[in-house]
Amino acid sequence: MKPRRRPDKKLHIRKKVAAGATGTVVGALMGGPVGALVGGVIGTAVGDAAEKGKLQQLNTRVPRKARELKMRARNVSTRVRKKAKATAKKAKRSARRVKRSASSMARKTRRTSKRG
Secondary structure: OOOOOOOOOOOOOOHHHHHHHHHHHHHHHHHHHHHHHHHHHHHHHHHHHHHHOOHHHHHHHHHHHHHHHHHHHHHHHHHHHHHHHHHHHHHHHHHHHHHHHHHHHHHHHHHHHHHO
16 A cells, blocks of 8 residues: 655645636636636636635625626516517508508509599
8 A cells, every 4th residue: 555645845836826727727628728718717716715715705796796697687688578579569560551551552543443
């Protein structure tokens, strides 16, 4: 059985650096060079929060942000739906007018042809 090795106590890597490197590797595996950049940035941010002890605060802020984004998306979709509904109503109305005017024109031409 191999003896259990412990890391060298003189070698210290900051959480920010370790998280950034981990994020870079995982990002590179998932998304190539662009994923490596994004993963590195996200990993560094998480590592920095862990170093400063704000990781718990970061965790509690996420649901609030998600709710805000969800509400914003809902508002946008509602606005789009209302706009689409109004546009459809206008199109129907104008189509009805065109149809009515066309039928009245046809009636008038029929009347004049019968008289003539």
